[in-house]
Amino acid sequence: MQERKGASKAQSDWSEMMRSALRGDAETYQRLLTEMAPVLRGIVRARASGMDLDWCEDVVQDSLMAIHLKRGTWDPTQPLRPWVYAIARHKLVDAFRRKGRAVHVPVDEFIDQFEAEPGADPLENRDAEILIDRLPERDAALLRCLALEERGNEECGRRLGLAPGALRVALHRALKRLAVIRKEEGL
Amino acid sequence: MKTDQLIAILAGDTVMPHRVVPRVFGFTAAGLALTAMIALTILGVRGDLMQAMSGPVTMMKWLLPLGVALPALAAAAKLTSPQTRRIPALWIAPAVGVVAVAWLLQIVVATPAPELLPAVLGSSRQACLISIISISIVPLALAIRVMRDGASPAPMHCGACIGLAVGGLSTAIYTLHCTEDAPLFFLTWYGLGILIVAGIGALAGRYLLRW
Structure with a gap:
């Protein structure tokens, strides 16, 4: 795996990175998600002509959350990319449906050529913060502390009176609830 | 929330899936084992089980439900993955259903109207219906619960x-107890019972398995 580090983005072995992540390597996991983001962005923007960039970024974030929460459905003996594209496709179709726009997204067209130009900055999104406010108070406080104020787990735990183990569980639950709210409320 | 911030908290969630x-x-097996034990304790197993299981007509009381259930179970498991588009083995379930309906119609035609x-x-x-549905509820609920992930x-x-599975x-399981061996009876009511549970499953799936 080490020798792959230097390889270009398109070639880096996502499957191997995800396998490490599933063994508890949080650093590799963060790197993997960070590498996925521009690819997802490229896929979404290529398929969603006419939608504004904020909307596209919401679909990217929905996809990343689903990739995170549903990674137990990935079979580690299979390549990761097709699984990732299937998730993105589902979230894209779903987002279009909420807009009342029927869409046909052929899976076969999900290929790497859609990767967004690197350096395209992720957009600030106000709506996502409004959704965090709809979570139960403690969940919202935790996510705001971690994500918006970018404090570490330790400091947020201290501030909210959560032991590391409790914070771990609380964060996982909060993310699951956030995914449900994103799904229900739409964006 | 910026996407990078989202990624940071996702990576900070160390609860492994x-x-x-x-x-x-x-969970399906555990739920079924539990309710099977309870149901058969209450209802009892038919005395001539071995004979029934080897008789060419009564054998169908197991073979037909299992012929529907096993491909459906494999299909349900496959359908938890976002990549699944086609399920090759699933055709077996409706094929068994067609065989059952054809058999039923053939007997209906051959039976004198008053009988x-x-x-x-x-x-x-x-x-029969109440038992099949009751035995199903707990394993179905457990399976759907797990499938929400x-x-x-x-x-x-x-x-x-x-639900079909x-x-x-x-x-x-119920037919280990049930002694009504007339195909007109079991094709009708077993079939109906299985379809009701499948319907409950479809409804539950529609609302609980969206993501």
Whole structure:
């Protein structure tokens, strides 16, 4: 795996990175998600002509959350990319449906050529913060502390009176609830 | 929230996921084992079980439900993965259904009209339906619960498949007790029981398996 580090983005072995992540390597996991983001962005923007960039970024974030929460459905003996594209496709179709726009997204067209130009900055999104406010108070406080104020787990735990183990569980639950709210409320 | 911030908190969530497919099988089996034990303790097993299981007609009381249930179970498990588009083995379930319906129609045609209704109604149709549905509820609920961690490309189909699977397996369990061996009876009521459970599964899937 080490020798792959230097390889270009398109070639880096996502499957191997995800396998490490599933063994508890949080650093590799963060790197993997960070590498996925521009690819997802490229896929979404290529398929969603006419939608504004904020909307596209919401679909990217929905996809990343689903990739995170549903990674137990990935079979580690299979390549990761097709699984990732299937998730993105589902979230894209779903987002279009909420807009009342029927869409046909052929899976076969999900290929790497859609990767967004690197350096395209992720957009600030106000709506996502409004959704965090709809979570139960403690969940919202935790996510705001971690994500918006970018404090570490330790400091947020201290501030909210959560032991590391409790914070771990609380964060996982909060993310699951956030995914449900994103799904229900739409964006 | 910026995407980078989202990624940071996602990576900070260190609760590891369970593999979904083994858990679907595990929880379904555990739920069925539990309700089977309770049901058969209450109802009892028919005395001539070995004979019934080897008779060419009564054998069908197990073979048909299992022929529907096993492909449906495999399909339900496959349908928890977002990549699944086609399920090759699934055709077996409706094919078994068609065989059952054809058999039923053939007997209906061959039976004199006055005998038809009593044979269909039998004497335990209520107990039959209630038992099949009762045996199904707990394993179906457990399976759906586990499948909520899945990412089905077709939530309603996924729910229908697990309902079909659990309904069929419950029927195979109930028939360890049931002594009504007339095909007119069991084709009608077993079939109806399995379809009701499949319907419950489809409905549950539609609302609970979306992601």
